[in-house]
Amino acid sequence: MLLPESETIALRPGVLGPPVDCPVRWHRSSRARRVSLRIDPRAGEVVVTLPMRAGRRAGMALLTTHAAWVMQRLAALAPAVDLAPGAEVLLGGRPHVIRHDPAARGGAFLDGATIVVSGRVEFLARRVKDFLRDEAKRRITALAEGHAAALGVRIRAIRLKDTQSRWGSCAPDGTLAFSWRLVMSPDWVLDYVVAHEVAHLRELNHSARFWAHVEGLTPHREAAQEWLRANGPTLLRVG
Structure with missing residues (x-):
């Protein structure tokens, strides 16, 4: 199954909390030995890195397990500053x-x-x-x-x-x-x-x-x- 380059996924950061939209970028790497997560502070999204043989399901499992950490880290990012008039x-x-x-x-x-x-x-x-x-x-x-x-x-x-x-x-x-x-x-x-x-x-x-x-x-x-x-x-x- 082809992975989308990026998508928005609803994650539930807690057992009782409502789902929250999370921007996700998928990255497949021939050097990766395991599924991993990192926050891209410039883009304001979580990057899921997958080994060549791992599928989206493995990435979703890790995202779900660490949803609270992901949402906390994204919420802690400084507001993005667009290079626009008045900024x-x-x-x-x-x-x-x-x-x-x-x-x-x-x-x-x-x-x-x-x-x-x-x-x-x-x-x-x-x-x-x-x-x-x-x-x-x-x-x-x-x-x-x-x-x-x-x-x-x-x-x-x-x-x-x-x-x-x-x-x-x-x-x-x-x-x-x-x-x-x-x-x-x-x-x-x-x-x-x-x-x-x-x-x-x-x-x-x-x-x-x-x-x-x-x-x-x-x-x-x-x-x-x-x-x-x-x-x-x-x-x-x-x-």
């Missing part, structure tokens, strides 16, 4: 209002605490996201180059991604990757994540020497880690 998005930790100005020129640009977006409204969300990615690349590159110079290391390349579980990474070849969503975090949080990955260019591990390099580059380690734990899931709900 507020963070930039450097500060709220900025999106304003649509069809007659303006330049795609999307800053005007104080406003992100002005030109052109047709149907292109607005894409233009805001492109603006945020470009701003992320600019800010991250400047921080990374400064930290790399301080450590005497070389960055091969900087890539932007839209990951759910890792804010940054360092490949053995010297390529650094970051979530573009970090541009919404306060400057000192972004500084810590960039410093963390640059330090991996010297120590590709989490040894005491590695953390000494991080602390030599930025004083914000503990506060930034706490901020990301508390607020990182909210960044995934934007756009």
Whole structure:
């Protein structure tokens, strides 16, 4: 039986409670050895991963067993923020209002605490996201180059991604990757994540020497880690 890519399923989170509609995305994986569940905070849905030989019935059994957990986790997600006129998005930790100005020129640009977006409204969300990615690349590159110079290391390349579980990474070849969503975090949080990955260019591990390099580059380690734990899931709900 072919699985739908996604569907809405009525789950009963408790014995006496009424059924609640739950958005479900099915994912079949050749690497999976068992049926599993995870919450996709960006899409606001539960993802059911099935091994190749498992059917929908096995996924439904796990969903039913863990219905209360699923509904609790979905209810705890921050509200989704659509990139639309009048919406507020963070930039450097500060709220900025999106304003649509069809007659303006330049795609999307800053005007104080406003992100002005030109052109047709149907292109607005894409233009805001492109603006945020470009701003992320600019800010991250400047921080990374400064930290790399301080450590005497070389960055091969900087890539932007839209990951759910890792804010940054360092490949053995010297390529650094970051979530573009970090541009919404306060400057000192972004500084810590960039410093963390640059330090991996010297120590590709989490040894005491590695953390000494991080602390030599930025004083914000503990506060930034706490901020990301508390607020990182909210960044995934934007756009």
